[in-house]
Every structure is written in C-alpha cells, then in structure tokens.
Amino acid sequence: MQSGKTVWTQDRLERLFHRYDRLYFGGRLSNFSVLICDLREKNAVGRCERSKHKIYIDVDEHRKDREIRSTLLHEMCHAASTHGHGHEFFAQIENLLSRKAPITISSPEAGAVAKVYENIVPPRFPLARRAMLKAEAKRIRELNKKFPPGAVPIEDVGDLTRQFEEDAAELEKWKYALVGVAGPFGLVDDSGRPLTKWAKQMFPKWKRAYRRGRTRALDAHKLARLFDLKKELRAVVERLAKAQGRAGTVMLPPNVADKVDQSSNEPGFERWKTVSKAVKWHERLIEQIKACLRKEKP
Numbered sequence: 001m002q003s004g005k006t007v008w009t010q011d012r013l014e015r016l017f018h019r020y021d022r023l024y025f026g027g028r029l030s031n032f033s034v035l036i037c038d039l040r041e042k043n044a045v046g047r048c049e050r051s052k053h054k055i056y057i058d059v060d061e062h063r064k065d066r067e068i069r070s071t072l073l074h075e076m077c078h079a080a081s082t083h084g085h086g087h088e089f090f091a092q093i094e095n096l097l098s099r100k101a102p103i104t105i106s107s108p109e110a111g112a113v114a115k116v117y118e119n120i121v122p123p124r125f126p127l128a129r130r131a132m133l134k135a136e137a138k139r140i141r142e143l144n145k146k147f148p149p150g151a152v153p154i155e156d157v158g159d160l161t162r163q164f165e166e167d168a169a170e171l172e173k174w175k176y177a178l179v180g181v182a183g184p185f186g187l188v189d190d191s192g193r194p195l196t197k198w199a200k201q202m203f204p205k206w207k208r209a210y211r212r213g214r215t216r217a218l219d220a221h222k223l224a225r226l227f228d229l230k231k232e233l234r235a236v237v238e239r240l241a242k243a244q245g246r247a248g249t250v251m252l253p254p255n256v257a258d259k260v261d262q263s264s265n266e267p268g269f270e271r272w273k274t275v276s277k278a279v280k281w282h283e284r285l286i287e288q289i290k291a292c293l294r295k296e297k298p
C-alpha cells in the first residue's frame, strides 16, 4: 500500500474517475468531467458543480495519494446525490463503504454543524455512521490532547453520578445505563464507548453508583414479588379448602401445613435471610399445594 504521494496528471485523474464510476456508480457519472485545479481561494480540496457536471480536485493540497482518491470519491458522491451532506449524500457514502471503496470519512463531512456528529448520519446507514463515529472519536481524542481533563470545565453535565444511582437503576444493563445517562451529553457513543478522557475516568465511579441503585431496585422488585407470592399462597390454600369441601379448614401434609403457618407468621423475609431465598421458598410451597389441589380433582 502506498503511503506517500506520487505524480498526479489530468489524464491519471480522469482514468481513476472513470474506473470509480464503473465500479461504484454503474457508469451513471459518465457525463461529468473531472479537472485538476487550484481551490485554495475556495478553501477546499475538492468541489463538485452538479449543474455544470464538473468535479474539481486540488491535487497539490493533498499529502497522500489515498487522500486524493478519497476526495475524488467524496465529490463523486455529491455528483450522484446533492450538494449538501444530507441523507442522499450519506446513502452514497454507505454504498461506497459497503463495497470497500477507498474513501475515508472525517468529521468535516458533517459540515459546520456544532453538535454530536454521529447523529447526523441516519441510523439506516450503519457503515457511514460507524465511520463518522470513529472520525468524531478521533477528533475528540485530539481535543483531549489539547485540553487535558480538568482544564476544560464540564458544564451542563450536572450530577451524573446521582443520575446513575437513581434514574438508571431500572435499566437492566450497565451499558444501557451508560448510553442512557451519558449519551445525551455526547460523553459516550451509542455502543457505550467513552468519547472523552474525562468520561472514561468517571466510568468506575458511575458503574459503582449504577450497581448500588440497581441492587436496591432489584431488591424492591423481589420484595414486591414476595408479597405477590404470599397473596398467591393464601389464594391457593383457599382453593384447596373449597375443593376439599371444608370451608375454612384445609387438609395438608403436616410439613406443608407447617410451612403455610411459617409464611403467615412472618410478615417480611428475615426468616429466610434473603428476599431471594424467601421468593424461592414460597414458589416451591405454592407448587406443593397445587400438587395437592390436582389430586383433589376427579
């Protein structure tokens, strides 16, 4: 693979253009011409004039051959779609990436929009999105180098740790919590990878907060489940008594009858040490009574 820059003539650029047109655009761009020109005044390295069917490439402003190829493909995507970097444009980029065309995506593809870049690429173009994400992560890495954590105050973030403990506790996985809480601030990408050094440093603290909240939430769920089971136990004992035709009293094997008493004498779960154990114990007991109930039925 070439890493440097070789000589680019008008002829070479044209040949490359026609090859790419055949390879990636089905020859749809054959009515365009491609020209080497000086674009410094336009502050650009490539340019596409769709109305005139012309693509301009400033080869002198590129440091590497592969950058020239990438710029050419970028302009060809404009030729095949529209001037801006909207959905139609990214559909073209997605097509090129899926065919492994030598195009690299950089944050400037998002235009001068000062927001989290990856959200600019619609989700239905996953390759373009991922490429943009990578480019954005790189941009942020460079920003981090320039401004180490601590040098830039993180505004608007609020007390994220508290959010992890309280708001995210209902989310089943740490990753969901991460994306749900830190995602809206652009601190992690949509797969939960940190986009800033600060966010990465905060991960252990956030994770501990989430675990604390999550354990509490799960305990609360289990306790609710335990109370439901106790209710179900009473109901199933009543059904058995009815089936046995003895309103009010019920015939149970002695060990099962003892357990029913234990359950009604213990309002919480302390007797079973943990809520989980109490839940399992009640589930088994209900099954035993249901088995008695099945025997009663003719």
Ligand SMILES: [Zn+2]
Pocket (backbone or CB within 6 Å): 074, 078, 084, 085, 109
């Ligand atoms: Zn462009």
